[in-house]
Amino acid sequence: MSAVVEAVGIPWYRKRDYERILSIMIDRAQLPRSYDSWRFRAETLEQRLTASGRHSVRTVIEPKNFARWCTANRLKANAHARLLYIEESLREEPQRHRR
Template identity: 30%
Template structure:
C-alpha cells in the first residue's frame, strides 16, 4: 500500500506578516494570518480526506532565507514548496 505524503508550508501568527513582506510573491498570500489559516486548514483537511498524509512545515523567517540562499532559490512559492517537500520527506523517512 502506497502512502502519499505532502509537505505543506505553515506559518505562525507571530511571523506571518514578516514572512509575507519578505516573500517576492507575498502579495499573492492572504492579507491576514486568520484568512491564510482558514484556507490552509480547508486545504489540509481536503487532502487528508483523500488519505494523503500532510506534514505541516514551519517556515521560519530567519532560517528559510538562509536555506534559499544556500540553494540559490528566490523567496517565493516554488522555494516554499520545495523546502516543505524536503522537510516532509526527511520527517517521513526517519
C-alpha cells in the same frame, strides 16, 4: 512493519511570524494579507486532503531559516522555493510520516 505514506507537505506559518513571512516572500501578493485568512485557507486544504484520503503534514516555515535556505540554494523566496523547502524537510524526517 509500517508502510511509508506519501505525505503532502503544507507550508505552515506561526501567527507571530506571518508579517515577516509576507515581507520576505517575493510573491506576497499571492498570499492572504491576514494570518487568519491564510490559516482558514490552509485548514480548508488540510480538510480536503484528508477527505480525499491523503496524508498532510504541516511544515513550519520559520522566516530567518527559510531566508537563509533560499540564499544558500540560490532561490528566490516564492512558492517554488517553499515547495522545495517542504520536500527537503519531508525527506529529512521520513520517520515522522509513517503509518
